[in-house]
Amino acid sequence: MFSEIIINVHPFEKRVAILEDHKLVELFVEKKQQENIVGNIYKGIIKDILPGMGAAFVDIGLERTAFLHFSDIAPEYLDGFHNKKRQKGNGSETIAKFLKEGQEIVVQIQKGPIGKKGARLTGQISIPGKFLVYFPNKKKVALSRKISSHAERNRIKGIINKVKHDNVGLIIRTDADGNSEEEFKAEYDGLHKTWKFIEKQTKYEVAPSCLYSEGNLFSTLIRDLFSTNIDRLIVDDKLFKSQLVSSLRAAAPELVNKMELYSEDSPIFDAYGIEKEIKSMFNARCNLPSGGNIVIEQTEALCAIDINTGSFTGSRNYQETVRRTNVEAAAEAARQIRLRNLSGIMVIDFIDMLDENNKNEVLETLRAILKRDRAKNKVFPFGPLGLVHITRKRTRQNLLVSYSEHCPCCKGTGRVMARDSVAMQIYRWLSRSEYFIRNTPLRIVVHPNVKAFLDKNPTYFIDIPNDIFIVSEEDFKPDQYKIFNNRNNKEITAKFST
Numbered sequence: 001m002f003s004e005i006i007i008n009v010h011p012f013e014k015r016v017a018i019l020e021d022h023k024l025v026e027l028f029v030e031k032k033q034q035e036n037i038v039g040n041i042y043k044g045i046i047k048d049i050l051p052g053m054g055a056a057f058v059d060i061g062l063e064r065t066a067f068l069h070f071s072d073i074a075p076e077y078l079d080g081f082h083n084k085k086r087q088k089g090n091g092s093e094t095i096a097k098f099l100k101e102g103q104e105i106v107v108q109i110q111k112g113p114i115g116k117k118g119a120r121l122t123g124q125i126s127i128p129g130k131f132l133v134y135f136p137n138k139k140k141v142a143l144s145r146k147i148s149s150h151a152e153r154n155r156i157k158g159i160i161n162k163v164k165h166d167n168v169g170l171i172i173r174t175d176a177d178g179n180s181e182e183e184f185k186a187e188y189d190g191l192h193k194t195w196k197f198i199e200k201q202t203k204y205e206v207a208p209s210c211l212y213s214e215g216n217l218f219s220t221l222i223r224d225l226f227s228t229n230i231d232r233l234i235v236d237d238k239l240f241k242s243q244l245v246s247s248l249r250a251a252a253p254e255l256v257n258k259m260e261l262y263s264e265d266s267p268i269f270d271a272y273g274i275e276k277e278i279k280s281m282f283n284a285r286c287n288l289p290s291g292g293n294i295v296i297e298q299t300e301a302l303c304a305i306d307i308n309t310g311s312f313t314g315s316r317n318y319q320e321t322v323r324r325t326n327v328e329a330a331a332e333a334a335r336q337i338r339l340r341n342l343s344g345i346m347v348i349d350f351i352d353m354l355d356e357n358n359k360n361e362v363l364e365t366l367r368a369i370l371k372r373d374r375a376k377n378k379v380f381p382f383g384p385l386g387l388v389h390i391t392r393k394r395t396r397q398n399l400l401v402s403y404s405e406h407c408p409c410c411k412g413t414g415r416v417m418a419r420d421s422v423a424m425q426i427y428r429w430l431s432r433s434e435y436f437i438r439n440t441p442l443r444i445v446v447h448p449n450v451k452a453f454l455d456k457n458p459t460y461f462i463d464i465p466n467d468i469f470i471v472s473e474e475d476f477k478p479d480q481y482k483i484f485n486n487r488n489n490k491e492i493t494a495k496f497s498t
Contacts, residue, residue, distance in 0.1 A: 009237035030217035061208035064118035074123035131176035138169025334369035343394035
């Protein structure tokens, strides 16, 4: 598999695209006005304690208070509670013994805010590097399971025991495989200095305040995305490339030669077909190579994916047609889950299959592609209703949210009131207002689509005794209308609902 990273830099927006075999599988966007706050460390103030939920709300200086569950509290970071130990229980009975309203607390954002929900916090502080994840006030050392060589694991453990302090925990990431002792020491020293700086900030900063910010796209690129598994990286900005080179010469010098500067006239995302893919993310329907399609419908916490044969009729028999469509759909659904950054619970309604071997092939295809996903996910077998369930951890904002805003007309439903329903609503208004509008010529202002409907149905208001003139207004919402007295041009407002 050929993997590459394409980077487009603009003063107001940076975009990083990951391609596998020339197909877009992941997209990271950093907008100037949309800061990624996941991973930031804050000094906050406890605002409310909810024993019934075993949780607290913390003011960390954002628009909404953030949520901290009892299971995520780290007593070692609580002001005045350093000697307390976590007590048994589910948190409902004991959280008030750890936290008090007005108390200051050091926390880290685990999940960013979404919709009307505030950020999810953790008290278990961690500072990620390219090869190591640093846990202050911990002792445990864990190695990535993907480092499979027993000899290499023992070698790394020996180096880490020399390098780290006793009261520091570490996770050794997959990219650390083969690193020298000097590379481990250099990164560890950098992370240790960062924590000492945060500790100093904790003492002097006034809550609520941000003590440490690390969630920018540049850090994510260096730490998580650009690795030895990537065949090449292409960027269209000379300054950004030089900054990458400077950072990587110290952390991963073997990656420097994989970078290229794009200098063609056409925009880089157009040249690699990425812009077209981004536009398709707004479509609910995704076409499959054979002629079938999948339809993706998202809600805040649940996503439904439906599979259809579409125009594909097959050439052998029905079950073979279904098998091929479902296998193609499994591959595309897995790609779209990564690309759109879908999270929570996903339900895929594959076309019914009788053959267990065909079902296993579909599941294996789905799992194989999602195995490449950085976000933690789990694929469950076919259920009794023929549905496949997937759970996926939310790591960053859904791309649809990043690139869109709520529709003021449909209010999130994706649908607006039908033209005939709006016309009937106006009719009811006129009927109820008979006493107020008697002998008054009326001018009704509506959306152009509603006017077109009424023009085709000229007898719609035939039993209303008033003279009625219908006019349209382009700026009106589809379900919006206003009724005026055509003599004095004053709007008529009824004293009742429609």
